[in-house]
Amino acid sequence: MHMKDFLISGDIVTTYLAEKYLFNHIFNHQDKGYIEKYLTLFDSKTCRWGNGVYGPKWISTHYTIAELKYMEISYNHPTFQLGLKTLLDYEWVNKGMYNKTRHQDMCIVGMLLSFLSYGRVVDPKINEMVDYILSHQFSDGGWNCSWDSGKNPKISSVHTTISVLEGLSEYQKNGFTYRINEVKEAIPKGIEALLSRDLYKQKSNGLPIHHSMIDIHYPQRWKYDILRVLEYLSMIEYPYDSRMEDGIKIIENKMKNGYMPKGTQISGLIHFQLETTRFSRFNTIRALKVLKFYKPNLYKEIMM
Secondary structure, three states, X not given: OOHHHHHOOOOHXXXXXXXXXXXXXXXXXXXXXXXXXXXXXXXXXXXXXOOEOOOOOOOOHHHHHHHHHHOOXXXXXXXXXXXXXXXXXXXXXXXXXXOOOOEOOHHHHHHHHHHHHHOOOOOHHHHHHHHHHHHOOOOOOOOOOOOOOOOOOOOOOHHHHHHHHHHHHHHHHXXXXXXHHHHHHHHHHHHHHHHOOOOOEOOOOOOEOOHHHHOOOOOOOOOOOHHHHHHHHHHOOOOOOHHHHHHHHHHHHHOEOOEOEOOOOOOOOOOOOOOOOOEOHHHHHHHHHHHHHHOHHHHHHHHO
8 A cells, every 4th residue: 555545544633644744735634533532432520531630541631631632633622621621620739739748740740731732721820830840940951750759860851851842842832922932942951951862862871761762652641752752853843963863763664664563552541442553654654754854855755
């Protein structure tokens, strides 16, 4: 099957993503397909998915919202907005003091900022989240969710940093203005924290920080991997940097004539199985987005 035929012959959501990001075509998924299936699982009495806010993983409101956002549900869809309100009410309280001794997990705050910014939610709590993020950026440019755990880490975490970067970039993209100049300054510093590791390596020995970071996952949940960070960088049109090269090569090597496998599925509960084919349309689209921006000649060769 020709690559384009493969990409547009699946669910309407993957067709939409391929048409928009690979073929530059205007296409409306009308919140059908996978999106509609998720929407039917919403409990209108509790305003939750999976009978929970952050857990159970991965059927809770938080992680269902994450999937709907990636699939680009209409940002103003009433059910999506109700889900966002639930997250805002329960995941950000007391200016981030989750309990008497601990602040909210920085990873969660980064994701929450991303969701709310995508939904164009206007609420003073969003300013508080921005304050929290900007006030706890590490000297290396990144962030670490263990900053107030008593462990006193000295370097940032790639997991936390990518979640915060995605949140800040979504905030900037959707026209929010509070402390926007500082946000714009914080983003490249965070990216540098990842590039200083060649996106996935330990600084001490050049080996992968963890073997899972050179695997690929969709949905990504909260976890960092090489495809997630490269997709993020391509989406914000971050200029090519030679320190990306090894990571891009990893993606190229995982491809089979341009097609990407499903990769390792992160264990946990799911609402329903997204893909059953050998190759993943989601991961193929994600990888091709990266190549389209950073390796256009290879991209053209694959798409011929």
